Amino acid sequence: MELDLNLLGNALVSGLLLGGFYAAVTVGVSISFGMLDIVNIAHPAFIILGSYIAYIANSTLGMDPILASILGMPAFYLLGMAIYHIYDVSFERRGDNGLRGLAFFFGILFITEVTLVLVFGVDYRLVEASYIGVSIHLGPIDLPLRLLVPFGISLVLMGGLHLYMSRTFIGRAIQAVAQDPLALRLMAADPSKIKRIAFGLSLATASIGGAILIIIQPVEPSIGRDYIGRIFAICVMGGLGSFAGSLVAAMALGIMESITSTFFGPSWSPAVSFGFLLLTLAFRPSGLFGRA
């Protein structure tokens, strides 16, 4: 069989762009699961909520979905703080955060999903923007703006969060809080407050992730579940709490899925990507960029 280089090139590029999208939807989990040890499996549901907010702003006001998601971030931030507060008071302070915490977020996942179904029904929704449907052609390589714009937004989001986490006092405290909450108190910081801020940030990224998702593909309320596995896989593969690791893992996963589905059919792609996760964990248990 002769390898079609054009096809390979296109598969690589669209895999890379897809990886950028994966990184944006994973970054919130890198914060909540990777840094705070909170298994927020409801994160994809909030991404879908973000998609619907972008959809409403777009279909009623004609607003750009990305702009809508940026405007929506403060509301998501506050929602995140409120959810963490409930979680903290009800589970974490009692030491019940293992299984019960997981059940709590599972409940939130279903409530969010069902609410969206009741309000919007189960039809696929999509958004309109000037860059959707347009492609740049670089020789034989197609660069659809529908993927390129989210890719750029994702890099900006990751870069911004990385700077925030490494350069600011609150950012460093967020990295430290799960390592030793008592020691954090001895630094004059309140661990609950730091976690509340971090969880708020984590949800704020879901607003952007949602807009990116609905630009890339039409959305219905339960579609988030398709991403739960991938998101946690990327987070673990990259190394818990490492944005650089998540980005590399997301790109690797995107490229692998894209190449597998181009040459062997889409049904193989989960097998290949989760195979890669297992190999990564076998040889580097703390992930690609994990701090052991």
Added chain:
Amino acid sequence: MAASLTISGLDAGYGAVRILEDVSLSVREGETVALLGTNGNGKSTLMKCIMGMVKPSAGSIVAEIDGTKFDLVGRSTEAIVDLGIAFVPEGRRLFPRLTVVENLLMGAFRPFARPQIEKNLAFCFEVFPRLAERRGQLAGSMSGGEQQMVALARALMSAPRLLLIDEPSVGLAPLLVSRTIDKIKELKDGAGLSVLMAEQNFTQAIRIADRGYVIVHGKIEFEGGSAAELNNNELIRQFYLGA
């Protein structure tokens, strides 16, 4: 620059178990005070009471910092640290997956300390040149002696007036113990602190202490007004020197 600590009539315990009974002690401005006692006599509990980590059942803990008196009982740990009271806990409690320099910057989280970061970091690296060499290393991968350096330096980064140290010698090789004690003196003199140090290693602690208290079964049994007085005390001979 002034900081002092006055504890009077302190009772504390866990549940029905009484650990501290009518403990009174003071640290005056610029002093290094040693709290001496073997394991299980209440040194750590007393430290935790001061830092708001254990709630006393009676008594008062008052810190005077730059001319203002603060009652510490009932305040949260983070609020007490924010007043300018730093604590190096037993077991050091570094952030293992942060680098040395990230740990030190965490020490300067307190808003008051932030404008002084450069000066304080330079001072820490001057006292502990080893930390400058290892600034990018993860704290969890360092040796015990190096970790104790990071813990002391991190406490200094909060620009405290009063420094509490719980068992700085624990888990260190004898040579490192005497070096760590020397460093505590160097830090104290350089930063103009008042220091309260809980320690079981009597001979080492007394080298740098101005005064000392001996705590036995939760009670202050002896108060030494000078290092010489402690050295010649009958109780201490009995407990430490086997005479």
